[in-house]
Amino acid sequence: MSDAVKEPSMLLQKEMIAKNYEAITSKNETGRKVASTFVPGNLNELLMCFGIVNNLPEINAIQNGMRKLSGSYIMEAEKGGHSEDVCTYVKADIGMMGKGNIAPNGKPFPEPDVLLLSYTGCYTFMKWFELLREQYKCPTLMLHVPYEGDGHATKNMRDYIVRQLREVVIPGLEQVSGVKFDIDRLREALRLSAQAEEHLVWTLEQGKRKPSPIDAYFGGVYYIGPIFTAFRGTPEAIAYYEALRKEVQARIDAGQGPVTPDGGSFDDQKYRLVVEGPPNWTNFREFWKMFYDEGAVVVASSYTKVGGMYDLGFRHDPDHPLESLADYCLGCYTNRNLPTRIDILAKYVEEYEADGLLINSIKSCNSFSAGQLMIMKEVERKTGKPGAFIETDLVDPRYFSAANVKNRLESYFQMIEQKRRGAAKAA
Amino acid sequence: MTIDTTSKPTESMPTETMPATAEIVERCRSLYEDLDFSAARAWKAAVPGRKVVGFMPVYAPLELIHAAGCLPLGLFGGGDQMEVIHGDAYYQSYICRIPRSTVELGVTKRLDFVDGMIFPFVCDVIRNLSGMWKLMFPHVWSKFFDTPQNFDPEVGGRYYVEELKELRDGLGTLTGRKISDDDLKRSIALYNENRRLVREVYAFRARAPWKAPTSEIYLLMRAGLMMEVEEHNRLLVAYLAAAEAEDRPKRDNVRVAVYGSFCEQPPLNLIKSLEMAGCYVVEDDYALVNRFITEDVSTDGDPLEALATAYLKHSVETSCKYVPNEEDKGKYHVAQVRKARAEGVIYATPSFCDPALLDRPMICRRLGEAGIPHIAFKYAENSGQMQPIREQAGTFADSIKLWS
Numbered sequence: 076m077s078d079a080v081k082e083p084s085m086l087l088q089k090e091m092i093a094k095n096y097e098a099i100t101s102k103n104e105t106g107r108k109v110a111s112t113f114v115p116g117n118l119n120e121l122l123m124c125f126g127i128v129n130n131l132p133e134i135n136a137i138q139n140g141m142r143k144l145s146g147s148y149i150m151e152a153e154k155g156g157h158s159e160d161v162c163t164y165v166k167a168d169i170g171m172m173g174k175g176n177i178a179p180n181g182k183p184f185p186e187p188d189v190l191l192l193s194y195t196g197c198y199t200f201m202k203w204f205e206l207l208r209e210q211y212k213c214p215t216l217m218l219h220v221p222y223e224g225d226g227h228a229t230k231n232m233r234d235y236i237v238r239q240l241r242e243v244v245i246p247g248l249e250q251v252s253g254v255k256f257d258i259d260r261l262r263e264a265l266r267l268s269a270q271a272e273e274h275l276v277w278t279l280e281q282g283k284r285k286p287s288p289i290d291a292y293f294g295g296v297y298y299i300g301p302i303f304t305a306f307r308g309t310p311e312a313i314a315y316y317e318a319l320r321k322e323v324q325a326r327i328d329a330g331q332g333p334v335t336p337d338g339g340s341f342d343d344q345k346y347r348l349v350v351e352g353p354p355n356w357t358n359f360r361e362f363w364k365m366f367y368d369e370g371a372v373v374v375a376s377s378y379t380k381v382g383g384m385y386d387l388g389f390r391h392d393p394d395h396p397l398e399s400l401a402d403y404c405l406g407c408y409t410n411r412n413l414p415t416r417i418d419i420l421a422k423y424v425e426e427y428e429a430d431g432l433l434i435n436s437i438k439s440c441n442s443f444s445a446g447q448l449m450i451m452k453e454v455e456r457k458t459g460k461p462g463a464f465i466e467t468d469l470v471d472p473r474y475f476s477a478a479n480v481k482n483r484l485e486s487y488f489q490m491i492e493q494k495r496r497g498a499a500k501a502a
Numbered sequence: 503m504t505i506d507t508t509s510k511p512t513e514s515m516p517t518e519t520m521p522a523t524a525e526i527v528e529r530c531r532s533l534y535e536d537l538d539f540s541a542a543r544a545w546k547a548a549v550p551g552r553k554v555v556g557f558m559p560v561y562a563p564l565e566l567i568h569a570a571g572c573l574p575l576g577l578f579g580g581g582d583q584m585e586v587i588h589g590d591a592y593y594q595s596y597i598c599r600i601p602r603s604t605v606e607l608g609v610t611k612r613l614d615f616v617d618g619m620i621f622p623f624v625c626d627v628i629r630n631l632s633g634m635w636k637l638m639f640p641h642v643w644s645k646f647f648d649t650p651q652n653f654d655p656e657v658g659g660r661y662y663v664e665e666l667k668e669l670r671d672g673l674g675t676l677t678g679r680k681i682s683d684d685d686l687k688r689s690i691a692l693y694n695e696n697r698r699l700v701r702e703v704y705a706f707r708a709r710a711p712w713k714a715p716t717s718e719i720y721l722l723m724r725a726g727l728m729m730e731v732e733e734h735n736r737l738l739v740a741y742l743a744a745a746e747a748e749d750r751p752k753r754d755n756v757r758v759a760v761y762g763s764f765c766e767q768p769p770l771n772l773i774k775s776l777e778m779a780g781c782y783v784v785e786d787d788y789a790l791v792n793r794f795i796t797e798d799v800s801t802d803g804d805p806l807e808a809l810a811t812a813y814l815k816h817s818v819e820t821s822c823k824y825v826p827n828e829e830d831k832g833k834y835h836v837a838q839v840r841k842a843r844a845e846g847v848i849y850a851t852p853s854f855c856d857p858a859l860l861d862r863p864m865i866c867r868r869l870g871e872a873g874i875p876h877i878a879f880k881y882a883e884n885s886g887q888m889q890p891i892r893e894q895a896g897t898f899a900d901s902i903k904l905w906s
Contacts, residue, residue: 217651229668
């Protein structure tokens, strides 16, 4: 396969991520502190208040998946007693430690100074950081974000999170960094966050156009990159989204679809899909190709909401900084109950005029996967549009079966065609 | 509900002669095996307006359900006696078995008399099941019950008290009656009695495991989560007396602890197989619920505060709970092993159980550091082939006898 063609915004993002890896791996020279933390419930603005660099083990696992390294890391972890049944992000991370703990820039990851366990929407996070804590013996700050079991956040949940921020997280970060908390610094970062969030929402909503100028799943994982990682609350994130907007606007003006990794403009869009679930990372490009080769573009996805549901109106609010962080954590996609997830997906199918819902069910991610068959059935019932189900994994190459996935996708597209013909006849 | 804290023989047991353990165990077995829940249905039918509230593993404040005048009904999946047909259509092959058999119980109308369901925080699968239940059974009051992972009374405690209030209000709406503090205190007293007796039974088992085999204790505890607490208290007293009085042969078994089995339960045959393989199980985490709180809950002051304090300060370490300090991880297990004088640990987990399997390396490492031999295997609630498990447990028992 030739080198993937990347848009300028993708290259810009690559530079940003590389810069962050440099900041992480040079901590012993610069003296900066490093926190490991998670994407959902990511408190980047808060970490910035203390000058702490943000390292995200999920992103490291994704990087290793895309670089075809995760398979050997996972096996290394399994040799060490980790079950074949559990989250492969965790095993890729643990296995990476066992094999030298080398960052994507080729330099060794330093030990983190703090584990910021922002426990939002995924049980595994808790165990993941208990496992890392065992290795690193560093302070661990737990932020428990209650699950929206009844489909909404309550005042009690919000107060609980704010109290934890005040009593546990902020004092803990002050201690680790030696920097006194300045709420005005946080407000300023949140102000920048809200601007970037506006840009992101605009970008994602362009999926409503025909042809869609974006792919909201395979392209979407690039679009969410800066906001979901170490750049929310920075001017760099705003610069990135401004550049992205220009690209998307140019495609809209030219009536073009997204640029594919092959370099072509994907204009001939036969099928418009909403996708639920994370992508497979080990065969990302091959997976994406299966879609555009068949003329399928993803117009909306739930994965691009795991780090915040900005499209539903949430913005970080500098006037209510801690409360705003609490609301952000509560509202991440996997922290919402099943009926709410169904409503969101059905709304996407309707609003983005999709042909149906495709679920990529991840073998080792129960937070997403448990209940997805019911999600499919319910979204089908609500929208009258056909759903389909494929199964892969996050970063375990053993669970990506290209032939199976391709067969199922082809069958699904035939189903959509049949449905269209039926509708045309009825009309 | 009339509350009677005195322990006396149940109606179904002869009063003139003490029942034998076999008789008690048989009754428990029939409750445990009855997937139509006839006893709970009969309880509900006996008095108009009665409500039944189901709960899943691993902990729910049963005192609140009891104080609302409801029967708390422990639901631990379908075991190995039920064929899952519909439930499999709701889950991929890589999801554990308990949610699919619980769905099976629901869609086959075996739970059509259950008015409310509490889904305590165990893992993401049970968490998501709570939402599925809302969609599948919209007439059932369904509640995801999220216990705090911050154990500071001023932080997690304050949150938890409010959650308990919400639970109390929900139960009040379900039953149409307000739960007063006095109602709740009376229920707490009854459950304190239950916890004391439960602890006594387990202590008795640890002292004389040949007199109280785990295959019996397990049924005694599982049945207890399907009946009124007053009745269970009487049953525990009766069992203790009968087991003490009976003479049973002491075998040359090793003493083991079993961990990792707190949610999806092993089939009874698996528990028996461990015993047949030469193991006395003297400590375990099967089902937990009635052992989750380790001390009496205070009956003074605000009862919700008391329940919260008990959870924060006096509850077991299990995989669904965060351990704030690294040095404390696994300490509970090591201490329990020592207390029960177990010679080894069998870490037996359901397949695809995130909490137990993610914890396994950490707990096993701590056991290793403490010089406690251990083995691990996986099961499902419907596991049928016991030979490999018997062989593994038998070899483990032999190795302890020979080399420990």
